[in-house]
Amino acid sequence: MKKGMKQYWLMKSEPGAYSIDDLKKDKCTHWEGVRNYQARNYMRLMKKGDGVLFYHSNAHPPAVAGIAKVVKEAYPDVEQFNTKSKYFDPRATKEKPVWDVVDIAFVKKCKEPIPLGVLKSTNSLEGMVVTQKGSRLSIQPVLKKHFEIVEKMGS
DNA sequence: GCCAACGTTGGC
């Protein structure tokens, strides 16, 4: 990836836990609680300004609900040090943190959420990770062309 | 609520 080249991602959240409306209200949030190495590694690749498809998982239907952007690149998740937190990790130390967060900001909400079923049946989105069977990863890379198609579908 | 698809853990 060339320096300065904008990248695109999809980030999943259960709307009952944190929805696009919560992000709209908050304007900006720490994406805390990622406890999967592959997802963490993708977060570490994120650059300020990258585009994010905000996806509602475990929703009815599951759908892309809006657009966000990266405003702060990966830094340690304070919850891993908090013994009271469900995200506490006894292996993590301040010197050697294990888990990171990024900060994302609200950009816009889709006029209508774009259901997973529609993404799957859109030929031009073929190969998009979220449409593949068993795609549980909570953070996924998205191709520029796919991001732009989905963004257009939501406006 | 079911279950497929993973990821993680721990015994060996």
Added chain:
DNA sequence: GCCAACGTTGGC
């Protein structure tokens, strides 16, 4: 290092 058991995610 292998792999069975277990836990979690998330669509349906």
